Amino acid sequence: MFTDREKERYERHFSLSGFGMEGQTALRNGSALCVGAGGLGSPAALYLAAAGIGRLGIVDDDTVDLSNLQRQILHDERSIGTPKVQSASQRLTNLNSDVSLEIYRERLEKDNIMALFRRYDLILDGSDNFTTRFLVADAAWLLGKPLVAGAIHQFEGQLTVFDPALHSPCxxxxxxxxxxPGTVPT
Ligand SMILES: [Zn+2]
Incomplete structure:
Protein backbone atom coordinates (compact mmCIF):
# COMPACT_ATOMS: atom_id res chain seq x y z
CA MET A 1 0.00 0.00 0.00
CA PHE A 2 1.10 3.53 -0.70
CA THR A 3 0.59 6.58 1.49
CA ASP A 4 -1.17 9.66 0.08
CA ARG A 5 2.21 11.35 -0.05
CA GLU A 6 3.70 8.51 -2.10
CA LYS A 7 0.66 8.46 -4.37
CA GLU A 8 1.16 12.13 -5.11
CA ARG A 9 4.94 11.87 -5.51
CA TYR A 10 4.83 8.88 -7.86
CA GLU A 11 1.64 9.83 -9.71
CA ARG A 12 3.46 9.85 -13.06
CA HIS A 13 4.80 6.35 -12.43
CA PHE A 14 1.37 5.03 -11.46
CA SER A 15 -0.14 6.34 -14.68
CA LEU A 16 2.78 5.10 -16.78
CA SER A 17 1.68 2.06 -18.73
CA GLY A 18 4.03 -0.88 -18.09
CA PHE A 19 5.17 0.51 -14.73
CA GLY A 20 2.23 1.44 -12.52
CA MET A 21 1.83 0.42 -8.88
CA GLU A 22 3.45 -2.92 -9.56
CA GLY A 23 6.64 -1.29 -10.86
CA GLN A 24 6.66 1.20 -8.00
CA THR A 25 6.23 -1.60 -5.46
CA ALA A 26 9.12 -3.55 -6.98
CA LEU A 27 11.30 -0.43 -6.93
CA ARG A 28 10.39 0.30 -3.30
CA ASN A 29 11.23 -3.28 -2.34
CA GLY A 30 14.50 -3.12 -4.25
CA SER A 31 18.02 -2.03 -3.47
CA ALA A 32 20.99 -0.82 -5.51
CA LEU A 33 24.60 0.01 -4.78
CA CYS A 34 26.33 2.84 -6.64
CA VAL A 35 30.07 2.35 -6.91
CA GLY A 36 31.37 5.91 -7.09
CA ALA A 37 29.65 9.22 -6.41
CA GLY A 38 31.24 11.04 -9.33
CA GLY A 39 30.17 11.92 -12.86
CA LEU A 40 28.34 8.63 -13.45
CA GLY A 41 27.20 7.87 -9.90
CA SER A 42 25.66 11.33 -9.51
CA PRO A 43 22.88 11.07 -12.11
CA ALA A 44 22.31 7.38 -11.33
CA ALA A 45 21.88 7.99 -7.59
CA LEU A 46 19.76 11.12 -8.08
CA TYR A 47 17.33 9.37 -10.42
CA LEU A 48 17.12 6.21 -8.31
CA ALA A 49 16.30 8.29 -5.23
CA ALA A 50 13.86 10.50 -7.12
CA ALA A 51 12.12 7.47 -8.61
CA GLY A 52 11.64 5.91 -5.16
CA ILE A 53 14.06 3.02 -4.78
CA GLY A 54 13.72 1.46 -1.32
CA ARG A 55 17.37 1.26 -0.34
CA LEU A 56 20.35 2.94 -1.96
CA GLY A 57 23.98 2.38 -1.10
CA ILE A 58 26.84 4.62 -2.21
CA VAL A 59 30.49 3.69 -1.86
CA ASP A 60 33.22 6.28 -2.47
CA ASP A 61 36.36 7.23 -0.57
CA ASP A 62 37.02 10.56 -2.30
CA THR A 63 36.41 14.18 -1.26
CA VAL A 64 34.76 16.91 -3.34
CA ASP A 65 37.01 19.15 -5.42
CA LEU A 66 36.02 22.33 -7.30
CA SER A 67 36.93 20.65 -10.59
CA ASN A 68 34.33 17.92 -9.87
CA LEU A 69 31.39 20.33 -9.89
CA GLN A 70 31.23 20.77 -13.68
CA ARG A 71 29.73 17.25 -13.96
CA GLN A 72 29.28 15.62 -10.54
CA ILE A 73 25.85 17.03 -9.83
CA LEU A 74 25.38 15.40 -6.42
CA HIS A 75 27.83 17.94 -4.98
CA ASP A 76 27.91 21.72 -4.74
CA GLU A 77 30.20 24.55 -3.64
CA ARG A 78 29.39 24.01 0.04
CA SER A 79 30.68 20.45 -0.15
CA ILE A 80 34.19 21.22 -1.43
CA GLY A 81 36.71 19.44 0.78
CA THR A 82 34.12 17.15 2.40
CA PRO A 83 33.63 13.45 1.66
CA LYS A 84 31.59 12.79 -1.47
CA VAL A 85 29.41 10.28 0.35
CA GLN A 86 28.50 13.00 2.85
CA SER A 87 27.33 15.56 0.29
CA ALA A 88 25.64 12.77 -1.66
CA SER A 89 23.77 11.73 1.45
CA GLN A 90 22.59 15.28 2.18
CA ARG A 91 21.49 15.93 -1.39
CA LEU A 92 19.65 12.61 -1.72
CA THR A 93 17.93 12.93 1.66
CA ASN A 94 16.69 16.39 0.66
CA LEU A 95 15.42 14.93 -2.59
CA ASN A 96 13.59 11.91 -1.15
CA SER A 97 13.64 11.26 2.59
CA ASP A 98 11.74 7.98 2.15
CA VAL A 99 14.78 6.31 0.60
CA SER A 100 16.93 4.36 3.03
CA LEU A 101 20.47 5.59 2.32
CA GLU A 102 23.58 3.67 3.22
CA ILE A 103 26.92 5.36 2.67
CA TYR A 104 30.36 3.80 2.77
CA ARG A 105 33.41 6.02 2.80
CA GLU A 106 35.82 3.35 1.75
CA ARG A 107 37.66 1.96 -1.21
CA LEU A 108 36.46 -1.36 -2.60
CA GLU A 109 39.00 -4.09 -2.04
CA LYS A 110 39.05 -7.86 -2.27
CA ASP A 111 38.39 -8.04 1.50
CA ASN A 112 35.27 -5.89 1.69
CA ILE A 113 33.58 -6.17 -1.70
CA MET A 114 31.74 -9.48 -1.36
CA ALA A 115 30.06 -8.69 1.96
CA LEU A 116 28.99 -5.29 0.63
CA PHE A 117 27.65 -6.50 -2.72
CA ARG A 118 25.70 -9.32 -1.06
CA ARG A 119 23.44 -6.73 0.59
CA TYR A 120 22.11 -5.32 -2.72
CA ASP A 121 19.92 -6.50 -5.60
CA LEU A 122 21.75 -4.52 -8.26
CA ILE A 123 25.24 -3.06 -8.66
CA LEU A 124 25.99 0.11 -10.65
CA ASP A 125 29.56 0.75 -11.64
CA GLY A 126 30.45 4.41 -12.03
CA SER A 127 34.11 4.00 -11.11
CA ASP A 128 36.93 5.70 -12.99
CA ASN A 129 39.68 3.08 -13.12
CA PHE A 130 40.14 -0.40 -14.52
CA THR A 131 41.33 -2.01 -11.30
CA THR A 132 38.01 -1.20 -9.63
CA ARG A 133 36.02 -2.03 -12.77
CA PHE A 134 37.42 -5.55 -12.99
CA LEU A 135 37.04 -6.10 -9.25
CA VAL A 136 33.42 -4.91 -9.37
CA ALA A 137 32.61 -6.97 -12.46
CA ASP A 138 34.14 -10.16 -11.05
CA ALA A 139 32.46 -9.78 -7.63
CA ALA A 140 29.02 -9.04 -9.13
CA TRP A 141 29.33 -12.00 -11.48
CA LEU A 142 30.45 -14.41 -8.75
CA LEU A 143 27.50 -13.35 -6.59
CA GLY A 144 25.05 -13.61 -9.49
CA LYS A 145 24.11 -9.91 -9.23
CA PRO A 146 23.10 -7.84 -12.25
CA LEU A 147 25.70 -5.18 -13.04
CA VAL A 148 24.97 -1.90 -14.81
CA ALA A 149 28.27 -0.54 -16.08
CA GLY A 150 28.56 3.02 -17.33
CA ALA A 151 31.63 4.57 -18.88
CA ILE A 152 32.47 7.78 -20.67
CA HIS A 153 35.41 9.20 -22.50
CA GLN A 154 35.27 12.70 -23.96
CA PHE A 155 32.17 12.71 -26.20
CA GLU A 156 31.50 8.97 -26.11
CA GLY A 157 29.52 6.97 -23.60
CA GLN A 158 28.80 3.30 -23.02
CA LEU A 159 26.14 1.68 -20.93
CA THR A 160 26.01 -2.08 -20.53
CA VAL A 161 24.00 -4.48 -18.40
CA PHE A 162 25.56 -7.81 -17.43
CA ASP A 163 23.01 -10.11 -15.85
CA PRO A 164 23.98 -13.67 -14.89
CA ALA A 165 20.28 -14.55 -14.42
CA LEU A 166 19.70 -13.81 -18.11
CA HIS A 167 22.78 -15.83 -19.11
CA SER A 168 24.35 -12.72 -20.58
CA PRO A 169 28.07 -12.56 -21.34
CA CYS A 170 30.20 -11.16 -18.51
CA PRO A 181 48.62 0.73 -16.20
CA GLY A 182 49.29 3.97 -18.06
CA THR A 183 48.37 2.61 -21.49
CA VAL A 184 44.80 4.00 -21.56
CA PRO A 185 43.15 7.10 -20.08
CA THR A 186 40.86 6.72 -17.03
ZN1 LIG B 1 32.41 -14.06 -19.75
Whole structure:
Protein backbone atom coordinates (compact mmCIF):
# COMPACT_ATOMS: atom_id res chain seq x y z
CA MET A 1 0.00 0.00 0.00
CA PHE A 2 1.10 3.53 -0.70
CA THR A 3 0.59 6.58 1.49
CA ASP A 4 -1.17 9.66 0.08
CA ARG A 5 2.21 11.35 -0.05
CA GLU A 6 3.70 8.51 -2.10
CA LYS A 7 0.66 8.46 -4.37
CA GLU A 8 1.16 12.13 -5.11
CA ARG A 9 4.94 11.87 -5.51
CA TYR A 10 4.83 8.88 -7.86
CA GLU A 11 1.64 9.83 -9.71
CA ARG A 12 3.46 9.85 -13.06
CA HIS A 13 4.80 6.35 -12.43
CA PHE A 14 1.37 5.03 -11.46
CA SER A 15 -0.14 6.34 -14.68
CA LEU A 16 2.78 5.10 -16.78
CA SER A 17 1.68 2.06 -18.73
CA GLY A 18 4.03 -0.88 -18.09
CA PHE A 19 5.17 0.51 -14.73
CA GLY A 20 2.23 1.44 -12.52
CA MET A 21 1.83 0.42 -8.88
CA GLU A 22 3.45 -2.92 -9.56
CA GLY A 23 6.64 -1.29 -10.86
CA GLN A 24 6.66 1.20 -8.00
CA THR A 25 6.23 -1.60 -5.46
CA ALA A 26 9.12 -3.55 -6.98
CA LEU A 27 11.30 -0.43 -6.93
CA ARG A 28 10.39 0.30 -3.30
CA ASN A 29 11.23 -3.28 -2.34
CA GLY A 30 14.50 -3.12 -4.25
CA SER A 31 18.02 -2.03 -3.47
CA ALA A 32 20.99 -0.82 -5.51
CA LEU A 33 24.60 0.01 -4.78
CA CYS A 34 26.33 2.84 -6.64
CA VAL A 35 30.07 2.35 -6.91
CA GLY A 36 31.37 5.91 -7.09
CA ALA A 37 29.65 9.22 -6.41
CA GLY A 38 31.24 11.04 -9.33
CA GLY A 39 30.17 11.92 -12.86
CA LEU A 40 28.34 8.63 -13.45
CA GLY A 41 27.20 7.87 -9.90
CA SER A 42 25.66 11.33 -9.51
CA PRO A 43 22.88 11.07 -12.11
CA ALA A 44 22.31 7.38 -11.33
CA ALA A 45 21.88 7.99 -7.59
CA LEU A 46 19.76 11.12 -8.08
CA TYR A 47 17.33 9.37 -10.42
CA LEU A 48 17.12 6.21 -8.31
CA ALA A 49 16.30 8.29 -5.23
CA ALA A 50 13.86 10.50 -7.12
CA ALA A 51 12.12 7.47 -8.61
CA GLY A 52 11.64 5.91 -5.16
CA ILE A 53 14.06 3.02 -4.78
CA GLY A 54 13.72 1.46 -1.32
CA ARG A 55 17.37 1.26 -0.34
CA LEU A 56 20.35 2.94 -1.96
CA GLY A 57 23.98 2.38 -1.10
CA ILE A 58 26.84 4.62 -2.21
CA VAL A 59 30.49 3.69 -1.86
CA ASP A 60 33.22 6.28 -2.47
CA ASP A 61 36.36 7.23 -0.57
CA ASP A 62 37.02 10.56 -2.30
CA THR A 63 36.41 14.18 -1.26
CA VAL A 64 34.76 16.91 -3.34
CA ASP A 65 37.01 19.15 -5.42
CA LEU A 66 36.02 22.33 -7.30
CA SER A 67 36.93 20.65 -10.59
CA ASN A 68 34.33 17.92 -9.87
CA LEU A 69 31.39 20.33 -9.89
CA GLN A 70 31.23 20.77 -13.68
CA ARG A 71 29.73 17.25 -13.96
CA GLN A 72 29.28 15.62 -10.54
CA ILE A 73 25.85 17.03 -9.83
CA LEU A 74 25.38 15.40 -6.42
CA HIS A 75 27.83 17.94 -4.98
CA ASP A 76 27.91 21.72 -4.74
CA GLU A 77 30.20 24.55 -3.64
CA ARG A 78 29.39 24.01 0.04
CA SER A 79 30.68 20.45 -0.15
CA ILE A 80 34.19 21.22 -1.43
CA GLY A 81 36.71 19.44 0.78
CA THR A 82 34.12 17.15 2.40
CA PRO A 83 33.63 13.45 1.66
CA LYS A 84 31.59 12.79 -1.47
CA VAL A 85 29.41 10.28 0.35
CA GLN A 86 28.50 13.00 2.85
CA SER A 87 27.33 15.56 0.29
CA ALA A 88 25.64 12.77 -1.66
CA SER A 89 23.77 11.73 1.45
CA GLN A 90 22.59 15.28 2.18
CA ARG A 91 21.49 15.93 -1.39
CA LEU A 92 19.65 12.61 -1.72
CA THR A 93 17.93 12.93 1.66
CA ASN A 94 16.69 16.39 0.66
CA LEU A 95 15.42 14.93 -2.59
CA ASN A 96 13.59 11.91 -1.15
CA SER A 97 13.64 11.26 2.59
CA ASP A 98 11.74 7.98 2.15
CA VAL A 99 14.78 6.31 0.60
CA SER A 100 16.93 4.36 3.03
CA LEU A 101 20.47 5.59 2.32
CA GLU A 102 23.58 3.67 3.22
CA ILE A 103 26.92 5.36 2.67
CA TYR A 104 30.36 3.80 2.77
CA ARG A 105 33.41 6.02 2.80
CA GLU A 106 35.82 3.35 1.75
CA ARG A 107 37.66 1.96 -1.21
CA LEU A 108 36.46 -1.36 -2.60
CA GLU A 109 39.00 -4.09 -2.04
CA LYS A 110 39.05 -7.86 -2.27
CA ASP A 111 38.39 -8.04 1.50
CA ASN A 112 35.27 -5.89 1.69
CA ILE A 113 33.58 -6.17 -1.70
CA MET A 114 31.74 -9.48 -1.36
CA ALA A 115 30.06 -8.69 1.96
CA LEU A 116 28.99 -5.29 0.63
CA PHE A 117 27.65 -6.50 -2.72
CA ARG A 118 25.70 -9.32 -1.06
CA ARG A 119 23.44 -6.73 0.59
CA TYR A 120 22.11 -5.32 -2.72
CA ASP A 121 19.92 -6.50 -5.60
CA LEU A 122 21.75 -4.52 -8.26
CA ILE A 123 25.24 -3.06 -8.66
CA LEU A 124 25.99 0.11 -10.65
CA ASP A 125 29.56 0.75 -11.64
CA GLY A 126 30.45 4.41 -12.03
CA SER A 127 34.11 4.00 -11.11
CA ASP A 128 36.93 5.70 -12.99
CA ASN A 129 39.68 3.08 -13.12
CA PHE A 130 40.14 -0.40 -14.52
CA THR A 131 41.33 -2.01 -11.30
CA THR A 132 38.01 -1.20 -9.63
CA ARG A 133 36.02 -2.03 -12.77
CA PHE A 134 37.42 -5.55 -12.99
CA LEU A 135 37.04 -6.10 -9.25
CA VAL A 136 33.42 -4.91 -9.37
CA ALA A 137 32.61 -6.97 -12.46
CA ASP A 138 34.14 -10.16 -11.05
CA ALA A 139 32.46 -9.78 -7.63
CA ALA A 140 29.02 -9.04 -9.13
CA TRP A 141 29.33 -12.00 -11.48
CA LEU A 142 30.45 -14.41 -8.75
CA LEU A 143 27.50 -13.35 -6.59
CA GLY A 144 25.05 -13.61 -9.49
CA LYS A 145 24.11 -9.91 -9.23
CA PRO A 146 23.10 -7.84 -12.25
CA LEU A 147 25.70 -5.18 -13.04
CA VAL A 148 24.97 -1.90 -14.81
CA ALA A 149 28.27 -0.54 -16.08
CA GLY A 150 28.56 3.02 -17.33
CA ALA A 151 31.63 4.57 -18.88
CA ILE A 152 32.47 7.78 -20.67
CA HIS A 153 35.41 9.20 -22.50
CA GLN A 154 35.27 12.70 -23.96
CA PHE A 155 32.17 12.71 -26.20
CA GLU A 156 31.50 8.97 -26.11
CA GLY A 157 29.52 6.97 -23.60
CA GLN A 158 28.80 3.30 -23.02
CA LEU A 159 26.14 1.68 -20.93
CA THR A 160 26.01 -2.08 -20.53
CA VAL A 161 24.00 -4.48 -18.40
CA PHE A 162 25.56 -7.81 -17.43
CA ASP A 163 23.01 -10.11 -15.85
CA PRO A 164 23.98 -13.67 -14.89
CA ALA A 165 20.28 -14.55 -14.42
CA LEU A 166 19.70 -13.81 -18.11
CA HIS A 167 22.78 -15.83 -19.11
CA SER A 168 24.35 -12.72 -20.58
CA PRO A 169 28.07 -12.56 -21.34
CA CYS A 170 30.20 -11.16 -18.51
CA UNK A 171 32.51 -8.14 -18.42
CA UNK A 172 35.51 -10.34 -19.15
CA UNK A 173 33.85 -11.65 -22.32
CA UNK A 174 34.08 -8.04 -23.51
CA UNK A 175 37.44 -7.16 -21.96
CA UNK A 176 39.36 -10.29 -20.88
CA UNK A 177 42.13 -8.53 -18.90
CA UNK A 178 42.73 -5.05 -17.49
CA UNK A 179 44.92 -2.90 -19.75
CA UNK A 180 48.46 -2.31 -18.50
CA PRO A 181 48.62 0.73 -16.20
CA GLY A 182 49.29 3.97 -18.06
CA THR A 183 48.37 2.61 -21.49
CA VAL A 184 44.80 4.00 -21.56
CA PRO A 185 43.15 7.10 -20.08
CA THR A 186 40.86 6.72 -17.03
ZN1 LIG B 1 32.41 -14.06 -19.75
Missing amino acids: YRCLLPEPPA
